[in-house]
Amino acid sequence: MISEILPFWSKYWHYILITVATYVYVMWKSGKMKSDLQDYDNEMEREIPSEEAEKCASNEEEPALPKDLQHIPYKYQRPSEAEMRKKANEFFEIANARRTLRFFSSDPVPKDVIREIIRAAGTAPSGAHTEPWIFVVISDPATKTQIREIVENEEEINYRKRMGKKWTIDLQPLKTNSMKPYLTTAPYLILVFKQTYGILPNGTRKIHYYNEMSVSIACGILISAIQYAGLVTLTSTPLNCGPALRLLLGRPNNEKLALLLPVGYPAEDATVPALERKPLSDILVEID
Ligand SMILES: Cc1cc2nc3c(=O)[nH]c(=O)nc-3n(C[C@H](O)[C@H](O)[C@H](O)COP(=O)(O)O)c2cc1C
Structure with a gap:
């Protein structure tokens, strides 16, 4: 029996090998595609509100913005190409x-400057103009101390066991x-919260489409405005x-900390x- 199989194997071994390798590859690829699709589905699930979430809206038939929202002329002055180049380069340098x-220095910074910076962040685009952000500005020393305690206690555990070896090694440089x-030296702490949904005056929920992306854009503008004003910051999560x-x-349940x-x-x-x-x-x- 074995003597019959051996010549067959020695003659056709490469065909058998190719067949087995192809089978393994096809199985691996279809499994990977499935998991890629699953990731995509999860991503979409996060962004496209479920039927249940839709039901949370006060009135399904009414848009969140006024139905008769006016559309007004856009005021715009086209710059020359030379001006555009200059401005684009100036912004790059900043x-x-x-x-x-x-x-950080503990030197005080005028509060109105911080307010103006936040006003700039609040101009960010947002999914369906939901403006899903809130900026909490802290200058009170006692609150800053409490924040530092919370962060340092958690960070001690993060560095010791949550972050893992590779992460802590990557941070060493x-x-x-x-x-x-x-956290106690800087005159201000700005805590940016994303509102995962809004709460309407009648208590029902308002869907905040793409709240993660909208808040991230607002944070980018915030950081740029801080820089443009001549101040510095540390992006931390x-x-x-x-x-x-x-x-x-004392922030509500629908708010999640995005940046500190x-x-x-x-x-x-x-x-x-x-x-x-x-x-x-x-x-x-x-x-x-
Ligand atoms: C989402 C995010 C989270 C970050 N978290 C921290 C942090 O917890 N602590 C810290 O010291 N730096 C933090 N950073 C700052 C990065 O380390 C820093 O941006 C990076 O090293 C590049 O340096 P640069 O900002 O000076 O260009 C964070 C940056 C980002 C974008």
């Missing part, structure tokens, strides 16, 4: 000078750790601190890691 600061003295900070600040930003002047002896940014050729694909 954006390029921005750095994440981890050493930036010299970050669980101690966050800037303190892991596992959201619920405690929300409760401390200390804002102020840099300390006189502040340093920043000498990071390089990707050149344009690495981040731009042009299809003409």
